Amino acid sequence: MSSPGSGNRIVQWIEYRLPIFSWLDHTVGSGYPAPKNLNYLWNMGSLAGVALVIQIVTGIVLAMHYVPHGNMAFDSVEHIMRNVNYGWLIRYIHANGASMFFLVVYIHVFRGLYYGSYKYPRELLWWIGLAIMLLMMATAFMGYVLPWGQMSFWAATVITNLFSAIPLIGEPIVTWLWGGFAVDSPTLQRFYSLHYLLPFVIAGVVIVHIWALHTHGSNNPTGIDVKGPQDTLPFHPYYTVKDLFGLGLFLIIFAYWVFYNPNYLGHPDNYIPANPLQTPPHIVPEWYLLPYYAILRAIPDKLGGIVVMGAAIGVLFLIPWLDTSRVRSATFRPIYKQFYWILVADILILGWVGANPPEGYFILIGQLATAYYFLHFIIVMPFVGWFETPRQLPDSIATSVLDKGGGADTAKEGAP
């Protein structure tokens, strides 16, 4: 897609009335310059978009056969699995697609955290991204309730019950959420309605996310600003082809789960129909919510647990200020870089604790890991930013690409 309307009369006709071709060109075409040094971590954004589309398309097909009623939901999912043509395929794509979606989005977020993509002038972009993450968590949680298995039911019970910790109005709120006096068919029906709605809200917020992104362009592994055309490449064909290659790898991993291990990421209990009279021995969420679950349970008080779990995500909104370093990319921050990896390990430990029953040493480990999580953002981030001497930054993206990995001969402090 070079200059819009190149020759083709139909294209020109449309372009004159609706400049969609030049719009496309500026969004993902040759008219959108991107830093030339982006690494493969920059593939995750487009993959997340693909994952969202896959969820919406498979979800719409599932919705044609699914019955949102307490007495029929479980059977209708089995009907999809057994009687609908390729229903098993659609459902396994949808169920594993949620995991793949979170996988790429989490890598995407950790990428931003490492390269300082939340710093000036991308704060709003970062917040919008966090909003997408929150919406995804809500969507996936409500989706997990739909098959109406034991884990569906009890996860819904545990999570909605959290609201009862709100002082005074907690109980009425829970009753209102449930649409009755227990998790039951009305709860399922409203979750279904919202599960259908929220992905489209996500799609809308994604558009705003990309709008904000295109205002200042992508950050890059050096974290320094683009200084001129020598630092960039046209998005098409360079990054379109790179994104397509990444998509191939993504689909291979995705297909492995769908075709060869489709139930591994789920919980066996969700193949037992929901039973309000029988509590499963361990109620666990899907893997992508385990770290938050560990934080929730680290606090021995219900309300406290909720507040702290909320704060765990809330603190991510504050890091544009908590990070005091003038340098964006951790590549040039020898001390902070180490703390970054400790944080990653800490979050993995939280996930592991979340998967285990809260007993014995798991309780202590969970509490220590939770404390460290907050310590990282509230203490380590600002103080390391103040006291650390960053390595010298390369002159420009172009020079950093020329002498790969090596030195910054003529040094300059980074933006902003």
Place this chain on the structure above:
Amino acid sequence: MTGRRPVTFVRPTLAVVAACVALLAAGPSMAAGDVEAPKSPGFSFQGPFGTYDRGELQRGFQVYQEVCSACHSLKYFAFRNLRSIGFDEVQAKAIAAQYEVMGGPDEEGEMFERPAVLADFIPAPFANDNAARAANNGALPPDLSLIVKARAGGEDYVYSLLTGYADPPADVELGEGMDYNPYFGGGQIAMPPPLFEDGVEYADGTKASVDQMARDVTTFLTWAAEPDMEARKRMGIKVMVFLVLMTVLLYMVKRKVWSDVH
């Protein structure tokens, strides 16, 4: 949990309390009886190219029919599914015709018993859960349609459970009507050992050892839980080959496009 005010309904209170208990103190009750890790006899359907052995499937159905169906339902299994596990139409119809199902209403509005046809689902042994419990010492024999997917360990677990009955160790006090089975959570199960040497007489002449019957019925139950597994794995191979080729191609294109960037 803190500060919960009493709720007037019994069921929600129970549910809430149970959930909170599970949330904050789960585990120890279950973990108490150290459960033995299931043993893996090796099944033909495991692995990326695995398929169900038709002989095992048909023998497994026979075991279900002659043994397990006395207590367990198999609600997602229709007689037409017999075709998929290798019976021909005549055999499948003959098997269906052995069962009586409720038909009707006829012109007078009366319900009547009629022989089952291929479209019917295999009838459950009990009219409802309460009847099932009453006949089984208070324990509920679960529906077996999804049992292989509904238990950690899957087919290995079911096989181990069926072959795992043993005399209780000296320190285990068995409850009334319970049997010792180290693979079952808690070690005590309300299902009496269902399989005995030559408990069925296989139509194909295979010797009906406990191990053989357990293996056969487990294969059959895996099929019942995942009837499209073979189609899934077959499609998976094609998809994988396609994706790998496409990705290699895209990689080469990417190299080519980027070759002028330094």
